[in-house]
Amino acid sequence: MQRLTKFFRNVVREMKKVSWPKRRELTRYTITVVSTVTFVAIFFAIVDLGISELIRLILE
Structure with a gap:
């Protein structure tokens, strides 16, 4: 208990x-993090959509 x-x-x-x-x-850091996460999420969603369409075209 003494150690605790x-x-x-x-x-x-x-x-x-x-x-x-x-x-x-803190406000500036929060805005930076939220905007970066949003940008990266949109970027990867677009890349995923592009790759999905490319695979769909190849398989048809």
Whole structure:
């Protein structure tokens, strides 16, 4: 039990050292991640559609 208490004390101590992003930075990072994920998802959906159509044309 003493080891567990020490562990959580160390966790609290380390969390106080963390440099948390400001609201503006967090918003910018969030927008960047969401737009990148959206772009990649659309890109791969288009590539998948293209490959599917190509295979469909070959097999017909």
